[in-house]
Amino acid sequence: MKVRVELGANSYEISIGENIFDAAADFIAAKNFTKVLLVTDENVGALYADKIAGFDVVKIPAGETSKNLREAENLYTRAIESRLDRKSAIVALGGGVVGDLAGFVAATYLRGINFVQVPTTLLAQVDSSVGGKTAVNHKLGKNLIGAFYQPRAVFIDIATLKTLPERELKAGLAEVVKYGVISDENFFSFLEENVDKILSRNAEVMAQIVRRSCEIKAEVVSLDEKENGLRRILNFGHTIAHAVEEETGYEKYNHGEAVAIGMLGAAFISEKIGAVSHAAVERLENLIARLCLQSYCEGVSVDKLYAALFRDKKTVGGKINWVVMKKIGAVEVTSDVPENIVREALKKIAR
Helix, strand or coil: CCEEEECCHHHEEEEECCCCCCHHHHHHHCCCCCEEEEEHHHHHHHHHHHCCCCCCCEEEECCHHHHHHHHHHHHHHHHHHHHCCCCCCEEEEEEEEHHHCCCCHHHHHCCCCCCEEEEEHHHHHHCCCCCCCCEEEECEEEEEEEEEECEEEEEEEEHHHHCCHHHHHHHHHHHHHHHHHCCCHHHHHHHHHHHHHHHCCCHHHHHHHHHHHHHHHHHHHHHHCCCCCHHHHHHCHHHHHHHHHHHHHCCCCHHHHHHHHHHHHHHEEEECCCCCCCCHHHHHHHHHHHHCCCCCCCCHHHHHHHHHHHHCCCECCCCEEEEEEECCCCEEEECCEEEEEEHHHHHHCCC
16 A cells, blocks of 8 residues: 655655565665665664665664764765765665664765665654654754655555564554544544554554554645644644653653653643543543553653753744644644643653
8 A cells, every 4th residue: 555745846655565675675776776875773684684685784773872963973974985976875774763863864965865764663654754854862852953854765564563572562552642633533443442453463453553644644744844834733742752751861761652651741731721621631541551551751850851841842932832632633732831730741740
């Protein structure tokens, strides 16, 4: 199955299916790129690098701590040593860290070269590989150094989910739940009705989840590529999530775990300011619990989390743009949230 991201000259297709590494390799070969550098991490490379063979391969250490300027410089060096030119390509094979880092390097090396995404985690498949956001972290904040840079194509092999560690699967499910909250109550209901099949990785259900998530993100990105308005809704739960990640050193909680925590905080804020009913918030809380997703963070203070919120890239003029629930399937953006309500929300999710 295919999902198209409509962006004029920068449009591309997301190909979704089982065992489609060959399709990715065929696409790369057909484009006649002068050189190809395949970027992966140590874990994914051992499993899948030989599925897209014949190219220079560079492996980065696995984990969020690799998403930094130091690793980016290492990739620039490798690109120069491999003599990549403007008709060359960088292929990202792995999760969100690999995709974000490789995409940032592709966007900035020689002012931009071809880029192809082959995401292997659920989180990357439904979120970070689609939409063109590339970035590295700074010690003072997450994703503060980056660029909007669309890939030439995305190839999603559902079969990779079979080897995905349980923790990584659940991390991706947090982003999946988000799509139901922000855009599609029917999809949210589908998730509620299929919890057991989701947790057992039923291939048909997982394919439907990935497809619908990509469709929702493609629709939003096609209307607002560079987050001037509508695309902000994709950040539901992410403002608190980024603060949680930062204050725990990007090591204690992965991105999806932080997003699950952040969505609960955002839902609490939404109810307290009168934007959404308690019943809708309960539905979200119940689904997060049934999917066994993270619901709180440990070892961080409310004061430090609150301070970290203002280092988020969505903060403008000292005001945080909060994405709040209106109902299941609809959200809105507001910067008018009192400090005491934000602090109450942080107390709910911090231990």
